[in-house]
Amino acid sequence: MATKREIMDLPMTSVEKGAPVHFKNPPAAFYDAIGGEEGMKALMYDFYDKIYESNIAHFFPQEEEAFEEIKAKNTRFFVQLCGGPKVYEDESRGMELNEYMIRLHDDFSVTEGARTEWLGTMREALADKAQHVDIELIKAFWGYLENFSKLTVNTFVDGSTYYAAYTQAKED
Secondary structure, eight states, X not given: OOOHHHHHXXXXXXXXXXXXXXXXXXXXXXXXXXXXHHHHHHHHHHHHHHHTTSTTGGGXXXXXXXXXXXXXXXXXXXXXXXXXXXXOHHHHTTSOHHHHHHHHGGGSOOOHHHHHHHHXXXXXXXXXXXXXXXXXXXXXXXXXXXXXXXGGOOBOTTSOBOOOOGGGEEEO
C-alpha cells in the first residue's frame, strides 16, 4: 500500500535537450495491482478529468464527446503498455507503442512546463486512485512516465525546437 504523501513525493527531473533517455516499460504487476482494465480505466479517467481543469487543457478537445474518446484511447494505450490485452494495436498503426507516442506528440508544442503539469496531474490521479498499490510498483510506473515523457518535449525556453528520435530512447 502507498500513502498519498509517498505518491505526491515522487520526483520530477528536468529535460536535457538531445540527451538519451533511459526508461523501462511499466511492469505487468502494476497493471494487475491497479485492478486490470477497470482499474486502469478508473486511473486514466480520473487523470483526464483533472487534465480538463489544468493549465494544459488546451492540448485536448474541449467538446465532451471528443474528449471522452481521448480518455478511452489513452486508457487503451496504458492498458496495453502495462501488459494488459493488446487493445491499442489499431491506433499505433504497426509502430512500437513508445515510438508511436513520441511521434504523436510532434504535432503539439510540448514544453517542459506542459510536461511538468502533465506529470503533476498524473501524480494527483495516482494519489487518488492507486493507494491500494504497492509503492514499488507505483515507482516503477512513475519511472516510466517521468523518463519517457522527456521524449515528448519538443519546444524549449530558448525558442528552439527539437524532435526526439526514437533511437534516443534507451529502453532498459
